[in-house]
Amino acid sequence: MNILLTNDDGIFAEGINVLYKALKRIASVDVVAPDTERSAVGHAITLSDPLRVRKVTRNGSFFGYATTGTPADCVKLAISAILKKKPDIVVSGINLGPNVGYSVLYSGTVSGASEGAIIGIPSFAISLATFEKPDYRFAAGFARRLVKQIMDNNTMPAGTLLNVNIPAIDSKRIKGVKIVKQTKTAIKERFDKREDPRKRTYYWLTGEVVESDGDNDADIEAIRKRYISITPIKCDMTDYGFMEELKKWSFE
Amino acid sequence: MNILLTNDDGIFAEGINVLYKALKRIASVDVVAPDTERSAVGHAITLSDPLRVRKVTRNGSFFGYATTGTPADCVKLAISAILKKKPDIVVSGINLGPNVGYSVLYSGTVSGASEGAIIGIPSFAISLATFEKPDYRFAAGFARRLVKQIMDNNTMPAGTLLNVNIPAIDSKRIKGVKIVKQTKTAIKERFDKREDPRKRTYYWLTGEVVESDGDNDADIEAIRKRYISITPIKCDMTDYGFMEELKKWSFE
Numbered sequence: 001m002n003i004l005l006t007n008d009d010g011i012f013a014e015g016i017n018v019l020y021k022a023l024k025r026i027a028s029v030d031v032v033a034p035d036t037e038r039s040a041v042g043h044a045i046t047l048s049d050p051l052r053v054r055k056v057t058r059n060g061s062f063f064g065y066a067t068t069g070t071p072a073d074c075v076k077l078a079i080s081a082i083l084k085k086k087p088d089i090v091v092s093g094i095n096l097g098p099n100v101g102y103s104v105l106y107s108g109t110v111s112g113a114s115e116g117a118i119i120g121i122p123s124f125a126i127s128l129a130t131f132e133k134p135d136y137r138f139a140a141g142f143a144r145r146l147v148k149q150i151m152d153n154n155t156m157p158a159g160t161l162l163n164v165n166i167p168a169i170d171s172k173r174i175k176g177v178k179i180v181k182q183t184k185t186a187i188k189e190r191f192d193k194r195e196d197p198r199k200r201t202y203y204w205l206t207g208e209v210v211e212s213d214g215d216n217d218a219d220i221e222a223i224r225k226r227y228i229s230i231t232p233i234k235c236d237m238t239d240y241g242f243m244e245e246l247k248k249w250s251f252e
Numbered sequence: 253m254n255i256l257l258t259n260d261d262g263i264f265a266e267g268i269n270v271l272y273k274a275l276k277r278i279a280s281v282d283v284v285a286p287d288t289e290r291s292a293v294g295h296a297i298t299l300s301d302p303l304r305v306r307k308v309t310r311n312g313s314f315f316g317y318a319t320t321g322t323p324a325d326c327v328k329l330a331i332s333a334i335l336k337k338k339p340d341i342v343v344s345g346i347n348l349g350p351n352v353g354y355s356v357l358y359s360g361t362v363s364g365a366s367e368g369a370i371i372g373i374p375s376f377a378i379s380l381a382t383f384e385k386p387d388y389r390f391a392a393g394f395a396r397r398l399v400k401q402i403m404d405n406n407t408m409p410a411g412t413l414l415n416v417n418i419p420a421i422d423s424k425r426i427k428g429v430k431i432v433k434q435t436k437t438a439i440k441e442r443f444d445k446r447e448d449p450r451k452r453t454y455y456w457l458t459g460e461v462v463e464s465d466g467d468n469d470a471d472i473e474a475i476r477k478r479y480i481s482i483t484p485i486k487c488d489m490t491d492y493g494f495m496e497e498l499k500k501w502s503f504e
Contacts, residue, residue, distance in 0.1 A: 042295035042324075043357040050446070050454035072358070073457070078483040081443045081455060093313075102370050102411075102487055105295040105363075106324070116404060118354050118438050149450075149501045158484035159436060160491045162498075174358075177503040184411060186370050189334045194302070202302040205325070224480040232491035232498055235354055239412045246414075246484055249401045251429040 004087035006151040008108025019176035022140035031064025032078035071112030090116025093126035101183035117161040130168030138171040256339035260360025267346035283316025283332035295363040323364030336436035342368025345378035353435035369413040382420030390423040
């Protein structure tokens with residue numbers, strides 16, 4: 001089995017290192033990841049700049065390919081130009097910080113997996129729901145179990161990926177897995193307005209909070225209640241439910 | 253009525269100028285757009301850099317606010333920090349080039365509108381399906397009619413935006429409007445591998461083609477058959493159809 005591994009925290013992040021070691025035990029793993037952090041790049045691709053690729057050593061041996069692109073670029077490049085064989089699975093992570101609710105749309109980690117899903121390769125994104133003192137070991141072990149489930153069940157639809165979030169608590173306290181939807185509460189955020197030394201105004205995006213809507217069937221509440229959340233994410237974003245209503249509108 | 257107008261081709265693009273003039277006839281229009289082209293930034297947001305805003309003059313008078321951010325940043329900034337009143341509608345465009353199929357996930361133009369939809373404001377993205385000699389006038393007139401339809405019907409669900417593509421042909425030859433889904437064919441692309449003067453390899457993404465799947469109910473085929481395509485796009489990307497199957501998997 002061949003696994004393509006990417007992330008958006010960059011090839012030198014700890015999350016991808018722990019995940020690499022865990023997956024190496026069951027498969028041949030190719031790493032193609034951004035050379036530095038690319039958080040919140042969303043599903044960006046690089047059109048106006050050339051992409052460069054270099055080999056990276058970690059743990060004293062060849063680890064993978066670092067690129068100057070985004071996670072989506074990495075998956076494209078890996079499959080079109082770097083790897084000799086198409087991977088059986090694309091895995092993106094382990095991200096430092098949760099990817100839940102509408103922030104899925106901004107997530108570089110998720111975009112690495114959706115690039116795989118669009119090409120028709122079973123893919124998942126995995127994130128650890130904390131920003132401090134991360135311990136990636138349990139998440140990496142779970143990723144390995146998920147790879148086996150994906151291969152054994154063999155029912156992942158093309159164009160759909162799995163978005164996995166692991167609660168950042170002692171693994172004994174984790175209650176299990178919940179299959180849940182994206183939380184629909186809007187992200188609460190504000191901008192800090194500041195003045196630079198030349199008296200020019202600038203803004204920092206800050207205070208981003210995605211609040212739980214209290215829905216047990218949604219990702220944020222599931223994690224809060226100590227479950228691993230798995231959300232199947234569709235790259236076909238058509239709102240089929242609204243199409244009939246829209247057909248009644250008059251455009252003459 | 254207050255309209256917030258953004259785009260991803262930048263505030264000095266012709267598409268946003270023609271659209272501004274058309275919408276001014278029916279509403280108060282605020283422009284907050286990137287200071288330069290931000291194509292294929294997807295739903296990126298700027299976390300690691302401060303954002304700057306400056307006033308821009310076009311056609312001899314105040315036109316709007318240029319920011320150093322992405323289209324999604326522009327909409328966030330406009331609503332949180334620049335505008336005095338929350339807009340009634342967010343419009344993103346007119347983009348030079350189609351936004352169809354899975355490329356919707358990479359589209360800065362669409363991300364401007366989805367930012368509005370997430371906040372709960374009726375929003376649409378509008379694109380002209382050509383890359384050369386664009387004539388935006390018909391598209392701008394259509395955008396004005398669509399604004400009226402959105403306000404009159406008042407049925408747009410929160411979290412859903414409209415993605416509109418206008419065929420780049422003489423308006424008399426346009427057959428009408430089709431409400432269609434996203435085309436599901438993967439984007440065909442390849443990388444040009446080159447060597448720089450110092451003999452280092454680099455790659456250019458090239459040859460991107462989203463081919464029609466021949467489906468009359470999908471965006472690409474509708475445009476090819478000379479219809480205006482309107483696709484309702486849901487920011488809740490949950491694949492509800494796959495959830496039941498996923499619940500059968502074993503994660504122990």
